[in-house]
Amino acid sequence: MxxxxxxxxxxxxxxxxxxxxxxxxxxxxxxxxxxxxxxxxxxxxxxxxxxxxxxxxxxxxxxxxxxxxxxxxxxxxxxxxxxxxxxxxxxxxxxxxxxxxxxxxxxxxxxxxxxxxxxxxxxxxxxxxxxxxxxxxxxxxxxxxGHVRFIGDADQRIREDYLRILRFFRFYAWYGDPAQGIDANGLAACAAHVDGIDGLSAERIGQDMRKLLAAPDPAPAVASMAACGALLRVLPGAGPDALTVLIHIEEEAGLKPDVIRRLAALGGDPGRLRLTNAESTRRAILRDMDSGTGEVAYRHGAAVAIDRAAVLAASLSQPISQGDLDAARRGDGQVLPVRAADFMPALQGPALGAALKAAEARWIASDFTLTRDELLT
CATH class of the missing domain: 3.30.460.10 (Beta Polymerase, domain 2)
Structure with missing residues (x-):
């Protein structure tokens, strides 16, 4: 051949x-x-x-x-x-x-x-x-x-290098056939040796998890990780359910695979993944459930706002709404129509900062429609 x-x-x-x-x-x-x-x-x-x-x-x-x-x-x-x-x-x-x-x-x-x-x-x-x-x-x-199978004895292969537990799920995410299901012997061996993940460096864990989550559809692999206890070893407190919904949302909305968006959907503590400061900040924004989509777009751009709306929708097991998509587009590029100088000299110091913050909050709540004069009234 x-x-x-x-x-x-x-x-x-x-x-x-x-x-x-x-x-x-x-x-x-x-x-x-x-x-x-x-x-x-x-x-x-x-x-x-x-x-x-x-x-x-x-x-x-x-x-x-x-x-x-x-x-x-x-x-x-x-x-x-x-x-x-x-x-x-x-x-x-x-x-x-x-x-x-x-x-x-x-x-x-x-x-x-x-x-x-x-x-x-x-x-x-x-x-x-x-x-x-x-x-x-x-x-x-x-x-x-699409059958990801350990060579020879799965237990022995894993004992040689515990990173092979994460590689098993990563290769299943990329090359496995979900219809066929994950290899049962391999999954059992991963479950038996899951404690070995604790001895791996953050760099090795982070590299493999990033590659896994970059797959077109990592949800079946992550669900298998959760079933054998491996997910909680790398992301304490994480759960796989929202990721499954998120993948469908990504497909419907035409969103490309994104590791940080998917990490945000999984939740948990990402400390063992060694995220950069920028990645940690973006993940925190995507998990912020208090701000409106328009406000997120105003502060961080439409792409981040749509990602955040997708994560929120996934956590609620529902599709992303057209209203959120529209709000992301409206908020993107908006510029607050008042400046600190507009409140001076009547206001100074902390009072000036409070007035400007209050005006911004009113403007955002109005869906960015209040004018300068209305905000200064």
């Missing part, structure tokens, strides 16, 4: 492979790019694996005139840069010891050995430079069926 994605014809990628094969070593494209080629999805990057040791890859690349960066030399990875394009080249590996977060690896000689240390069968796929596939562990039928 062969694949023929556009990236396979990339001259730079083929030159990296030729650098290895002409010297008598193996070269295989591996992982996500191969999986995505099978299911006709775009590939974000190209990873290459080989039986050549890192020092050999480095030597061959320098002889060929390519720049080499030792990005993960201890784990067998060097980045070869050809015509400005980076390619991670990793030596076949096998795990020697793991502690749930890090692995001690030894180099291996075949794709079969390398495949056994990977997480899911659909990620243990290899493609030769001519597109010929090599599937040591039955990943092709799983990829085509």
């Amino acid at each position: 062969k694949i023929a994605p556009d990236w396979l014809a990339d001259p730079a990628a083929q030159r990296v492979c030729a650098m290895l094969t002409k010297a008598g070593y193996q070269a295989w494209f591996v992982g996500g790019c191969v999986r995505n080629a099978l299911i006709d999805a775009a590939a974000s990057d190209l990873d290459i694996t080989t039986d050549a040791r890192p020092e050999t890859v480095t030597k061959l690349a320098k002889i060929a005139g390519y720049k080499v960066v030792p990005t993960g030399i201890d784990h067998g990875t060097v980045t070869v840069i050809v015509d400005g394009s980076p390619f991670e080249v990793t030596t076949f590996r096998r795990d020697v010891d793991t502690d749930g977060r890090h692995a001690t690896v030894a180099f291996a000689d075949t794709p079969e050995e390398d495949a056994k240390r990977r997480d899911f069968t659909m990620n243990a796929l290899y493609a030769a430079p001519d597109g010929t596939l090599r599937d040591p562990l039955g990943g092709i039928p799983d990829a085509l069926a």
Whole structure:
């Protein structure tokens, strides 16, 4: 069986492979790019694996005139840069010891050995430079069926790295078939080892959760996370129900997937996700149920106001109203028709600030219709 994605014809990628094969070593494209080629999805990057040791890859690349960066030399990875394009080249590996977060690896000689240390069968796929596939562990039928399945014993795979719990749900969100349902053995293993999430760094948790919530429809995966206890480990106090409604609202309103909007719908404490200050502020605005949609649009713009209206509607299990959409458009770009100078010199200091604030509140309550003269009366 062969694949023929556009990236396979990339001259730079083929030159990296030729650098290895002409010297008598193996070269295989591996992982996500191969999986995505099978299911006709775009590939974000190209990873290459080989039986050549890192020092050999480095030597061959320098002889060929390519720049080499030792990005993960201890784990067998060097980045070869050809015509400005980076390619991670990793030596076949096998795990020697793991502690749930890090692995001690030894180099291996075949794709079969390398495949056994990977997480899911659909990620243990290899493609030769001519597109010929090599599937040591039955990943092709799983990829085509949307079946996210751990390699070998799910409990063992998770004990090797507890981040694989979150990866399991992330890959289900992106590549799983909701009609088929989540893999029962995998879900049971996640539930049995959910305590392991507590030992993961915020950076690792945040990266995987962001990728999960960016999927077209992450609701089934998040519901499964809640069912096994994983959701409360990463978002204490969160619940999945409003997210399910929000996805339907997004589809009906033509809203693109947005991680912060979806986090706002989930609720809970996002402390373990390491949000930026700007993201935390926006999330707080989207969860503010006291201000009207027009006021939110006036203060933060129509896009934020519509997002906030969508989150509110989702929390109430109802569609976003046309009234909210209209209010967001009316409030966007409005400019308060009075200034502090209009109240001076009669008012100064705190009294001036209070008068200006009261005038703004009246103006917002009037749906931005009161004029300057009316506000000064």
